[in-house]
Amino acid sequence: MKCSTCQGKAAIEIRRHNAAFCGPCFLGHLERQIQRAIESERMLAPAERVLVAVSGGKDSLCLWEVLRRLGYETTGLHLDLGIDGYSPEGRKKTEAYAEAHELPLQVIEVKQETGFTIPELGERTRRPPCSGCGLSKRYLMNRATLAGGFPVLATGHNLDDVAAILFGNVLHWQTEQLSRMTPVRPATHAKLAKTVKPLIRVTEREAVAYCLLRGVDYHEDECPNAAGATLLLYKDVINQIEAVSPGSKQAFYQEFVKKVQPHLAAGETVTLRECDVCGQVTTGEVCAYCRMMERARQTTVRRGRVTRTVLEVPPA
Ligand code: SF4
Ligand SMILES: [Zn+2]
Ligand SMILES: [Zn+2]
Numbered sequence: 001m002k003c004s005t006c007q008g009k010a011a012i013e014i015r016r017h018n019a020a021f022c023g024p025c026f027l028g029h030l031e032r033q034i035q036r037a038i039e040s041e042r043m044l045a046p047a048e049r050v051l052v053a054v055s056g057g058k059d060s061l062c063l064w065e066v067l068r069r070l071g072y073e074t075t076g077l078h079l080d081l082g083i084d085g086y087s088p089e090g091r092k093k094t095e096a097y098a099e100a101h102e103l104p105l106q107v108i109e110v111k112q113e114t115g116f117t118i119p120e121l122g123e124r125t126r127r128p129p130c131s132g133c134g135l136s137k138r139y140l141m142n143r144a145t146l147a148g149g150f151p152v153l154a155t156g157h158n159l160d161d162v163a164a165i166l167f168g169n170v171l172h173w174q175t176e177q178l179s180r181m182t183p184v185r186p187a188t189h190a191k192l193a194k195t196v197k198p199l200i201r202v203t204e205r206e207a208v209a210y211c212l213l214r215g216v217d218y219h220e221d222e223c224p225n226a227a228g229a230t231l232l233l234y235k236d237v238i239n240q241i242e243a244v245s246p247g248s249k250q251a252f253y254q255e256f257v258k259k260v261q262p263h264l265a266a267g268e269t270v271t272l273r274e275c276d277v278c279g280q281v282t283t284g285e286v287c288a289y290c291r292m293m294e295r296a297r298q299t300t301v302r303r304g305r306v307t308r309t310v311l312e313v314p315p316a
Helices: 023-040 058-069 087-100 110-114 118-125 129-147 159-171 175-179 204-214 230-244 248-266 288-297
Strands: 012-014 019-021 049-053 073-080 105-109 299-302 305-308
Touching: 012 023, 012 204, 019 023, 023 058, 023 204, 049 058, 049 129, 058 073, 058 087, 058 204, 073 087, 073 110, 073 129, 087 105, 105 110, 105 129, 110 118, 110 129, 118 129, 118 288, 129 288, 159 175, 159 230, 159 248, 175 248, 230 248, 288 299
Parallel strands: 049 073, 073 105
Antiparallel strands: 012 019, 299 305
């Protein structure tokens, strides 16, 4: 198999592009894919200041490396989730990357911010850990982006992620979530940061290959809470389709964004306002994060059992 660019010996085949690349040409190809996504979706202005969400895994470190090489002024943002056997390694890899490239890094410890680690939050709210984790991440990242005066937050969601999320939302016809599924979420309110997903044209396999070829040392383990998650099942199903019909994964997501999402968004009327408790953006009086934290605080844990504390409310 020959490299589609230089005709040398190919090291990686990308069937959806009907192409194969040697190592150096693959690096250029992947960086161009990201640059094209950034330009066509107007994610970032040239050399813009960007806050990059970095977990220490392959996707986020691939993103940070490419943005750094493309000349953007990047600062890393790492959330230490406090998950035993997983979080310390991700933080270590993130800090090592920042130090090696002399890049600024902001680390937020969820336990210090909220009083609870992500597993403790799940236990106290009796919700799956991923539910509290996703909500906490969105909230804390949005707040950090605004507090740091960054015009935009970049996350490492890749093509496999967005296609699987889309699949799940279609399967259950979650029209509200579908209407928000765009590679760029604009800042439609003073308390809402613009977020972008520059890896929407890059698969997990390609992010791994990029990190290996560039010598980027990433955290290889998956979060223990991801095991058995429905998102992994959706990824598997989509990969089976992709294996017999290359290009389906990318077309599924890109065509949705182009042809369907605008119609769904046009039918949505959401009024944003500031949360009565924390002042962050919400659609109701109190935001979902504050409601979750209040529920966690009202719960006491005794001898491994979770008990709801009933608050005495005086009669009206
Ligand atoms: S798998 Fe769940 S708990 Fe783990 S990092 Fe992802 S959202 Fe958080
Ligand atoms: Zn080549
Ligand atoms: Zn709030």
